[in-house]
Amino acid sequence: MSLRDDWRRARAVALKDLTAERRSRAGLNAVTFLGVLVLMLFGFALGPDTEAMREAAVGAIWLAILFSGVLAFNRCYQLELDGGALEPLLLYPGSRWSIFVGKVLANLAFVFLVELIVIPVAMVLFHVVVPGGALAQIAVLVLGTIGFVTLGTFYAAMSSRSRSREVLLPLLLFPMMIPALLASVQASTALLSGDLMREAGAWVRLLIAYDVIFVAASLAAFEFAIEV
Amino acid sequence: MTASTMPLAAASDRRSGLPWGWIAVGGVLALVAAQVYGVLTSPPDRDMGHLQKIMYLHVPAAWNAFIAFFVVAVASLRYLWKGRAADDLLAASAAEIGSLLTGLTLALGMLWGKPTWGIWWTWEPRTTSTAVLFFMFLAYLILRKFVDDPERRAQWSAVVGILGALNVPIVYMSVRWWRTLHQVQGSPMTLDSTYYIPLRINAVALMIVLVAFIAHRYRSAMITQAADDLEDRAALMEGGSRA
Numbered sequence: 001m002s003l004r005d006d007w008r009r010a011r012a013v014a015l016k017d018l019t020a021e022r023r024s025r026a027g028l029n030a031v032t033f034l035g036v037l038v039l040m041l042f043g044f045a046l047g048p049d050t051e052a053m054r055e056a057a058v059g060a061i062w063l064a065i066l067f068s069g070v071l072a073f074n075r076c077y078q079l080e081l082d083g084g085a086l087e088p089l090l091l092y093p094g095s096r097w098s099i100f101v102g103k104v105l106a107n108l109a110f111v112f113l114v115e116l117i118v119i120p121v122a123m124v125l126f127h128v129v130v131p132g133g134a135l136a137q138i139a140v141l142v143l144g145t146i147g148f149v150t151l152g153t154f155y156a157a158m159s160s161r162s163r164s165r166e167v168l169l170p171l172l173l174f175p176m177m178i179p180a181l182l183a184s185v186q187a188s189t190a191l192l193s194g195d196l197m198r199e200a201g202a203w204v205r206l207l208i209a210y211d212v213i214f215v216a217a218s219l220a221a222f223e224f225a226i227e228v
Numbered sequence: 229m230t231a232s233t234m235p236l237a238a239a240s241d242r243r244s245g246l247p248w249g250w251i252a253v254g255g256v257l258a259l260v261a262a263q264v265y266g267v268l269t270s271p272p273d274r275d276m277g278h279l280q281k282i283m284y285l286h287v288p289a290a291w292n293a294f295i296a297f298f299v300v301a302v303a304s305l306r307y308l309w310k311g312r313a314a315d316d317l318l319a320a321s322a323a324e325i326g327s328l329l330t331g332l333t334l335a336l337g338m339l340w341g342k343p344t345w346g347i348w349w350t351w352e353p354r355t356t357s358t359a360v361l362f363f364m365f366l367a368y369l370i371l372r373k374f375v376d377d378p379e380r381r382a383q384w385s386a387v388v389g390i391l392g393a394l395n396v397p398i399v400y401m402s403v404r405w406w407r408t409l410h411q412v413q414g415s416p417m418t419l420d421s422t423y424y425i426p427l428r429i430n431a432v433a434l435m436i437v438l439v440a441f442i443a444h445r446y447r448s449a450m451i452t453q454a455a456d457d458l459e460d461r462a463a464l465m466e467g468g469s470r471a
Contacts, residue, residue: 162374175363179402221387228380
């Protein structure tokens with residue numbers, strides 16, 4: 001049971017999920033559509049003042065990602081639950097966390113694809129101009145997404161197997177997301193205005209700490225979440 | 229089967245243990261006395277007048293809510309470590325009382341905030357963290373309601389409780405940074421001893437009530453579970469010795 005075997009197992013789970021998604025595409029299309037729809041709604045709710053919309057853009061993007069991503073996480077166990085395939089998957093030899101890592105990787109790819117469409121649309125809709133330093137923006141986005149997807153995949157392992165899962169997942173996940181949301185929005189907003197106060201670095205450090213703590217915690221706790 | 233007889237034994241042990249009924253009555257009486265003492269002895273505040281008296285319930289409720297949350301975290305860890313159903317029930321009992329106290333803290337804070345600051349709600353770090361704590365308590369209790377299998381419920385809620393506990397300091401830090409980068413909120417905690425002594429007494433009195441409440445909920449949860457186990461066993465035995 002080497003680390004290399006675990007990694008191969010995780011990759012197999014990720015590829016399996018992504019293949020199933022690629023063949024239907026129903027999930028990606030629906031979730032991306034919802035993300036864009038949320039952005040439109042924000043536009044109607046905040047507009048038509050261009051300045052106000054530009055200031056709220058980062059927050060709107062993150063909420064669109066949160067609301068659409070939460071639908072994806074329940075789906076990633078749903079396929080297996082419908083086919084009665086979760087128990088056989090757990091019966092395979094090897095550590096349980098490799099299943100979790102596989103699911104997280106597949107969900108990361110999924111959410112990044114959604115972001116690839118939602119964010120450019122948001123930049124057009126909200127008249128956002130990135131004043132250089134796009135690399136730092138992408139780093140903030142990636143760090144925020146890692147925290148979001150890790151915890152989302154983790155809580156979905158429980159919520160997807162409970163009653164009224166659609167309600168339960170956001171109830172569990174969103175309060176946990178508050179520090180990551182705050183840090184991502186503040187860092188991105190600061191970077192958009194040129195980071196005059198030099199505050200983006202502190203938020204990025206918080207985001208890294210958040211990711212490290214919750215990736216480690218959910219890796220350790222996944223066994224307990226999935227085995228019953 | 230040995231696991232199912234254990235809660236029953238533990239429940240009857242508890243019954244013959246500390247007189248929790250009297251402790252609860254004593255705690256409530258102590259709290260009433262402490263409130264009266266606080267209201268009578270402390271002079272009206274220079275800025276807030278008699279409004280300041282809300283502090284004697286608001287602040288102890290907040291402190292005790294955090295104690296309750298700490299109990300949830302420790303009992304959850306212990307459950308995952310030892311796998312005893314009793315620890316899960318203790319965590320659940322503490323979460324129930326904790327959510328009540330957090331709700332009370334927020335409600336009293338709003339009642340205090342409106343006349344003193346002119347606003348019902350402020351995004352001040354402690355206020356906001358308490359609200360997040362409240363939501364996490366509620367999510368924990370809702371999760372328990374949505375899961376029927378006892379072992380699954382225990383394991384899942386323990387995990388949710390521990391991750392929630394990890395999140396509390398991070399939430400507090402992030403909200404504090406968020407606010408202090410913009411404005412500094414005045415703190416009502418710079419206190420004279422005439423206010424501080426009644427505050428301490430009230431906090432201790434409320435803590436007795438908290439412990440008694442948790443003990444009560446814990447005992448009734450144990451008894452309910454023991455009754456469920458007996459019912460299950462009776463159902464299994466039917467057709468055997470009974471019929």
